[in-house]
Amino acid sequence: MFARFNYYPRCPRPELVYGLKPHSDGAAITIVLPDKEVEGLQFLRDGRWVKIPVLPHALLINVGDQVEMMTNGMFKSPMHSAILSREHDRISLAMFCTPDAETEIEPASELIDESRPRLYKKVKNYARIYFHYYLGEKRPIDAVKL
Template sequence: MAGSPMELSLITEVILKAMAKSLNLEDNCFLEQMGERSTMFARFNLYPPCPRPDLVLGLKPHADGSAITFVLQDKEVEGLRFLKGNQWIRVPVIPQALLINIGDQAEIMSNGIFKSPVHRVVTNSERERISVAVFSSPDSDKEIEPIGRLVNDSRPRPYKKVKNYVDTYFQYNQQGKRPIDAVRY
């Protein structure tokens, strides 16, 4: 993984600018909503071997509450799955690769154009799995909302303005609900 939070901040900036360009928007429109005090936090995950992986998940289905999530997967043991339609798709291990995931806050800012995918982690019966996830989120004092130029008659605004989405995320996630649904009209 990149060597410091500063490097990940630069990667976040590059990704958010590229997302804006792909939608023919001003380069900094997503960055402006992130604010000057955007936050990053890391979670280190250890999934020990589980004799009954058919009965035990390593991490329940969820979508990330961040804007962008960086995941450094275990270099040998798979476990990450994305939900596509009604089917769980395995994510292959690519050694030395950094997986970049869109979170709920980028979905809100993009007016639903970029989707925050539901994913989970499965356990392995024979081997432990280790991963690191770094979550990049807007400043908790900044309000985020869909970018105005992305709202029109064919794509109406589905999300309210929201401040400190991470609090909403943890509240609804604990209840087993999809947090992004709490900020829909």
């Protein structure tokens, strides 16, 4: 596990920038403690960006790429981004749960059959793959699809 505090300063023209560009999480599970007063997280759903409302003292649990791989695509790692506010600074805390780099990640054999073929390669050190593709136009998880 590792934690990251995120500080998003107010921005006079938030429509021109992201606080954090659209991405899926490379971890297995991400636990987020959002700002208790200022919204700023949005998820891509059916081709549209949906803002997550402020729920004070609530945790947001996000499935990451590694769970998508382990479930052979049954659970999807959602695309999301952080947006900025014109009026307010925002702070959040994200905890990333991920296996160590030497652990092999692959779809569970029980989730593969003739009607549902294997969708992902077996990989070690997904974090390395993730950050290699993160800055590009391609979703990192696409690099490990069969």
